[in-house]
Amino acid sequence: EGYTSTLARLSRATGINLCIGVQRPDAKVITGQIKNNVPVRICGRFADSKASEIVLSNTKAKDLPEVKGRFLFKLGADTVQFQAFYFDxxxxxxxxxxxxxxxxxxxxxxxxxxxxxxxxxxxxxxxxxxxxxxxxxxxxxxxxxxxxxxxxxxxxxxxxxxxxxxxxxxxxxx
Incomplete structure (x- = not known):
């Protein structure tokens, strides 16, 4: 947690963008400091609202339709639903x-x-x-x-x- 927070903070300060991927988000891993330093977030559908809240700071990922390739894009306060290519x-x-x-x-x-x-x-x-x-x-x-x-x-x-x-x-x- 400490190294990731430091990396997120220093990289944002120097203009480097991080791409962080998690399968099951956890508040202990994605801390508030990390969320504040990673302004762009993309996520798929979550079964529960807690995971959505951790990644997006809202529950929209829980209500995302079950469409393959459907994601949410969050930049600042705006959250937009989009359809990515899905390759079977x-x-x-x-x-x-x-x-x-x-x-x-x-x-x-x-x-x-x-x-x-x-x-x-x-x-x-x-x-x-x-x-x-x-x-x-x-x-x-x-x-x-x-x-x-x-x-x-x-x-x-x-x-x-x-x-x-x-x-x-x-x-x-x-």
């Missing part, structure tokens, strides 16, 4: 799937895993990923919005996000 591990956690698929392909062809840059991700592999995990487009996580209600520009923008995600993954492994 079984369908969309692409980096692990890429490595697993690449490992399986390498073992079938060469009897071992070859991780050189040229073999890690290529167009054929991306096509296999798209087929295997049925990745076609980014769909809204909000069940109230359906593609039929979206303009062509919005659908095009979502498809571009998917292509950018694939491109970023490709860049990360080069």
């Amino acid at each position: 591990d079984d369908k969309h956690f692409i980096p692990n799937k890429i490595l697993k698929l690449r490992k399986d392909e390498s073992e079938d062809k060469k009897g071992g895993l070859d991780l050189n840059k040229e073999n890690l991700i290529d167009d054929n592999l991306m096509n296999n990923i798209n087929e295997k995990f049925q990745i076609k487009e980014v769909k809204s996580m909000d069940s109230n919005i359906e593609n039929k209600d979206k303009s062509k520009a919005e659908i095009f923008e979502e498809q571009n996000k998917t292509e950018n995600l694939k491109s970023n993954i490709n860049d990360d492994y080069e």
Whole structure:
């Protein structure tokens, strides 16, 4: 507690922002001094109001809807609800799937895993990923919005996000 409080206090004074993550907030760990020196807070839904009170200084996290990827953002006195991207591990956690698929392909062809840059991700592999995990487009996580209600520009923008995600993954492994 002492070191964390000191770190929070000194880092804020020098313009360094801390990112602190806890699974189960406790008043002994997240003291008032830490809360005062970490002005931006993001949290998901909590089952009880005590945990929400510890993180946000209000009970809004207890009343947050049970929607995957739904969070609260608090800056100063304002608390705003937002929807983050939610990636279902079984369908969309692409980096692990890429490595697993690449490992399986390498073992079938060469009897071992070859991780050189040229073999890690290529167009054929991306096509296999798209087929295997049925990745076609980014769909809204909000069940109230359906593609039929979206303009062509919005659908095009979502498809571009998917292509950018694939491109970023490709860049990360080069």
